[in-house]
Amino acid sequence: MPITAVRDDDGRIMVRDGQRRTLASQKAGLDTVPVYVLPSAAATFREFEVERIVQQIVCNDQKADLTDAQRARGIQTMLDAGVSVAKVAKLISTKKAVVVAAETAAKSTEAMEALADGQLTLEQAAAVAEFSDDPETIAALIDAPANRFEHLLSQKRKQREADAAYAVVVAELQAQGVTVLEDQPNWRDLGCVGLRYLTTADGGEVTEDMVVPGPLWAAMLCEDTVYVDATDGTTRVDDDDLDYETRWHRDREAEDGLRHYDSVVEKTVVEPDWYCLDYAAAGFGLAVSLRNVAASVGRGDSKPGPPWRYKRVGASRGAGPARAAATASRGEASSDPSSVASTSPQVPAPSRSSAGGPAARPACLGFAR
Numbered sequence: 001m002p003i004t005a006v007r008d009d010d011g012r013i014m015v016r017d018g019q020r021r022t023l024a025s026q027k028a029g030l031d032t033v034p035v036y037v038l039p040s041a042a043a044t045f046r047e048f049e050v051e052r053i054v055q056q057i058v059c060n061d062q063k064a065d066l067t068d069a070q071r072a073r074g075i076q077t078m079l080d081a082g083v084s085v086a087k088v089a090k091l092i093s094t095k096k097a098v099v100v101a102a103e104t105a106a107k108s109t110e111a112m113e114a115l116a117d118g119q120l121t122l123e124q125a126a127a128v129a130e131f132s133d134d135p136e137t138i139a140a141l142i143d144a145p146a147n148r149f150e151h152l153l154s155q156k157r158k159q160r161e162a163d164a165a166y167a168v169v170v171a172e173l174q175a176q177g178v179t180v181l182e183d184q185p186n187w188r189d190l191g192c193v194g195l196r197y198l199t200t201a202d203g204g205e206v207t208e209d210m211v212v213p214g215p216l217w218a219a220m221l222c223e224d225t226v227y228v229d230a231t232d233g234t235t236r237v238d239d240d241d242l243d244y245e246t247r248w249h250r251d252r253e254a255e256d257g258l259r260h261y262d263s264v265v266e267k268t269v270v271e272p273d274w275y276c277l278d279y280a281a282a283g284f285g286l287a288v289s290l291r292n293v294a295a296s297v298g299r300g301d302s303k304p305g306p307p308w309r310y311k312r313v314g315a316s317r318g319a320g321p322a323r324a325a326a327t328a329s330r331g332e333a334s335s336d337p338s339s340v341a342s343t344s345p346q347v348p349a350p351s352r353s354s355a356g357g358p359a360a361r362p363a364c365l366g367f368a369r
Contacts, residue, residue, distance in 0.1 A: 002034040006051075013037060016052060046081045053078055054091045068125070069116035072102035079103055101126035108132050114142045127153050131160075162223055162268045169221060169270045178272075179218035185275055188293050190286075192218055192275045198284040206284055211274050216282045219272035227264040237264045 003018030013035065015022050025033045040051060053074045057066065066074070075098075078088050085103070089096045101122050105111050108129035115125040119142055131137040137156050144152045170180050185192040198206040211217060227242065229235040243254035247261040254260040276282050286294060 004038055005035050006038050006040040014052075050078050050081050050083055050091075057092050067116070067118075068122040069112060071098075072105050072112065072115065072122060072125070075099055075102040076106040098122065104129050108138070110135075110138050110142065124149060124153075131156065134160075158268060162270070165268055165270045166221060166223070169272070173213065173219055173272065176213040177215040178213050179215075179277065181218050181220045181275070184220055185218075188290070190279075190290065190294055190297070192277055193279050193286070193290065195274050195276075197287045197290045198276060198279055199287055200284065203285075208274060212282075216276060216278050218275040218277055220275065221270050222273050224269055224271065225266050226269050228267045230263055230265045233265070233267070 003015060003021055005013045005015045005018075007013055016038065018035075022033070057071065057074050075088055075092070078091070079085070079099075083091070085096055085099045089099045105115060105122060105125035105128075108125070111120065111125040111128040114120045114128065115122065120128065124141075128138055128141045131141070141149065141152060141156070173180055181192075185194070187194065187197065195206050195208065195211075200206060200210075227237040227239065229237060237259060241259050242261055242264065243252075243258040246252050246254050250260075250262060276284060279286065285291075
């Protein structure tokens with residue numbers, strides 16, 4: 001089979017296909033070999049390189065399939081030369097999704113090495129490259145058995161989505177002066193009272209719409225998975241509005257008045273569970289169960305504890321366990337019974353994680369991960 005080549009602007013013949021045959025003929029001492037000199041439409045060095053790569057990928061595919069790593073490197077070289085994804089796909093007769101996967105995989109050294117070693121497919125390497133800022137996840141995905149890869153990938157993507165949602169809510173609340181808690185307060189903590197233990201001035205129930213986010217409030221963040229409209233990705237859809245049968249039988253039409261499961265997607269949301277840091281200043285009273293606690297502290301029946309500190313979520317929770325944490329000190333409570341409401345009597349503090357170290361996401365309302 002003749003060697004194929006092109007002639008550059010200086011008249012030199014550049015081998016395009018048949019490098020090993022060329023080297024072998026030189027080693028054998030042959031003076032000449034048959035060569036097809038093909039015309040080149042390249043007007044610049046960039047175009048010349050793109051043309052070379054395309055021809056080499058196509059020629060090698062006809063003889064023996066390239067490895068995914070070789071293909072990905074060739075595709076990335078063309079993309080780096082300024083060729084669009086669509087044009088690369090057309091030039092090498094492949095799908096755009098393959099070109100995009102190659103471009104994504106090339107952004108991670110670890111993914112490309114695993115691809116070259118045959119540990120991952122091109123699509124898997126692209127998925128691994130999504131976690132370029134998370135070495136632990138990359139290592140876990142590369143080492144995962146083939147039949148567990150997709151499951152683990154789904155878990156990691158959901159975790160990342162939850163982390164991002166958590167960080168956004170933390171930033172929003174802290175900007176309003178709300179304390180974001182990492183540990184659920186003891187129900188007897190009069191300085192951090194849950195809504196269920198508060199009452200309005202006339203003894204009514206305190207609801208979330210009565211909360212005015214600010215320094216008087218703390219929040220324990222809870223994760224949940226909800227359904228949202230598949231079109232806009234934000235409008236919530238109640239479970240009762242879905243035709244449950246269409247979840248398992250997607251070819252069925254939804255009953256009148258109900259929505260098909262194909263019209264919604266799952267989304268992780270993070271919502272606050274509110275606690276009041278100074279119920280008197282907020283204009284609320286205590287439920288009967290906590291009034292007894294307040295009275296016992298005022299009478300001295302409950303032994304006051306020492307001053308303590310509670311941990312607040314730092315501003316940069318972000319991607320993983322290395323979350324910054326700030327602490328806010330709580331001062332001595334007055335022994336004067338009349339000051340119980342405003343100075344938060346010292347009921348024994350709930351257990352909280354030690355300051356300065358990494359903290360796991362708090363469990364809340366059964367939605368702990």
